[in-house]
Amino acid sequence: xxxxxxxxxxxxxxxxxxxxxAIHYRVVVGLVVFGALIAVATLVLRDDRYVASASFVxxxxxxxxxASLAASILGRGAGDGTASFFATxxxxxxxxxxLAFDTIRHDGDAVAAVQIYELQxxxxxGDLEGITQALQEYLTVEVDGNGIVSVELRAPxxxxxxxxxxxxxxxxQEFRIELRNSSARQDREFLEERLGDAEARLRKxxxxxxxxxxxxxxxxxxxxxxxxxERLRRVIDREEQRxxxxxxxxxxxxxxxxxxxxxLTIVDRPDDSASLDRASMVRWLALGGGLGxxxxxxxxxxxRRWRMSEEEVARMLKNRVGKSASG
Numbered sequence: 056x057x058x059x060x061x062x063x064x065x066x067x068x069x070x071x072x073x074x075x076x077a078i079h080y081r082v083v084v085g086l087v088v089f090g091a092l093i094a095v096a097t098l099v100l101r102d103d104r105y106v107a108s109a110s111f112v113x114x115x116x117x118x119x120x121x122a123s124l125a126a127s128i129l130g131r132g133a134g135d136g137t138a139s140f141f142a143t144x145x146x147x148x149x150x151x152x153x154l155a156f157d158t159i160r161h162d163g164d165a166v167a168a169v170q171i172y173e174l175q176x177x178x179x180x181g182d183l184e185g186i187t188q189a190l191q192e193y194l195t196v197e198v199d200g201n202g203i204v205s206v207e208l209r210a211p212x213x214x215x216x217x218x219x220x221x222x223x224x225x226x227x228q229e230f231r232i233e234l235r236n237s238s239a240r241q242d243r244e245f246l247e248e249r250l251g252d253a254e255a256r257l258r259k260x261x262x263x264x265x266x267x268x269x270x271x272x273x274x275x276x277x278x279x280x281x282x283x284x285e286r287l288r289r290v291i292d293r294e295e296q297r298x299x300x301x302x303x304x305x306x307x308x309x310x311x312x313x314x315x316x317x318x319l320t321i322v323d324r325p326d327d328s329a330s331l332d333r334a335s336m337v338r339w340l341a342l343g344g345g346l347g348x349x350x351x352x353x354x355x356x357x358x359r360r361w362r363m364s365e366e367e368v369a370r371m372l373k374n375r376v377g378k379s380a381s382g
Contacts, residue, residue, distance in 0.1 A: 107216035107329040109224060110205040110322040113137045113231075138202040141227065141319075145196050145206055148187040150226045155186045157226070159218035171215055203322060213329030220325040231318045239311030246308055250301040257294035263287055 144150055155174065158165040168190065169178045177185045195207040208223065210216035264287040274280040 104209070104211060105213045105216045105329050106207050106209045107213070107220045107325045108205065108207045108323065109220055109325040109328065110203050111141075111224065111319040112201075112203050112322060113141055114318050114320055138198045138204055141204050141231075142196045142198050144230060145204070145223065145227055146187075146191050146194060148183060150223065150230055151187045151190045152183045153226050154219065154223050155183075155190060157219075157222045159215065159222060161212065161215055161218070166215070168219060171210060171219070208325075210329075216329040217325045217327070220328075224319070224321070224325070228317060228319050232315055235318065236312050236314070239308050239314075243305065243308035243312050246301055246305040250298065250305050253294060253298045253301050257291065257298055260287065260290045260294050264291060 155168045155178070158167050169175055169186065172189060172193065174186050174189055177189065193209045197205045199205070206220065206223065208216055208220040210219060264284075267283065267287055271277075271280050274284055
């Protein structure tokens with residue numbers, strides 16, 4: 056933009072844009088502020104403006120049998136380690152599907168997650184997968200290098216965020232205990248069968264020894280009978296040892312089957328952890344202000360063009376009037 060309208064008519068230069076924005080800066084600033092206010096209003100109406108956080112460390116490693124059982128229950132792999140297993144478990148359909156219908160107290164009323172996040176239609180259709188995917192949008196799960204699992208949950212109210220996150224950790228722990236007990240039950244049933252077989256073999260060995268002794272009163276003078284006696288006794292010793300080992304394993308499995316001790320060490324509890332989601336607030340303010348600035352710049356260009364058009368019309372009229380007077 057060097058000589059009035061001639062260069063401007065051929066296109067819009069960067070200098071032209073800067074000039075237009077500088078002339079109509081009040082419009083630009085006003086629209087930026089308006090956009091930011093719209094962003095704040097939108098954030099207030101959203102159902103994820105508060106975030107609660109918690110972290111925990113698993114106390115027990117996941118055995119291979121438990122991982123296979125978990126994969127069959129969850130319908131997908133359970134990660135490549137104990138911490139990653141729990142990160143997967145927290146966001147699983149099994150845990151979130153139960154959390155969706157858990158009720159927490161808020162303002163004296165019992166409310167469920169499907170109500171809080173307005174998922175009633177999915178609940179009526181029985182769309183558990185859809186409910187799980189919707190709730191995953193409000194979750195952030197991370198695992199650090201020390202095996203600490205950190206969980207954040209966003210909700211429209213700090214009390215709701217903390218209450219739901221507390222229930223989520225409870226559900227995760229309950230499933231892990233159930234998984235451990237289920238695996239122990241399978242082990243107990245297997246060992247029970249093996250122990251029964253071992254006891255039957257022991258009884259058979261004892262009966263064979265008893266029959267042998269009844270049939271052979273004089274053994275000391277017969278090397279062959281002596282060797283057979285020693286063999287029968289070794290069989291009994293071996294079967295007794297096997298029964299003792301299986302009995303110990305069986306009792307351990309029975310104990311694990313009913314054990315309900317905690318499997319998570321809570322590092323940071325969700326209580327009093329909820330606060331405004333500042334990261335989301337900054338993103339929304341930046342988005343609203345940025346869009347307002349873009350719109351404001353466009354409006355400034357339009358106003359600049361409109362003013363230039365008025366000046367051109369006035370100039371043309373003045374020229375015509377001058378020509379008429381000279382003629």
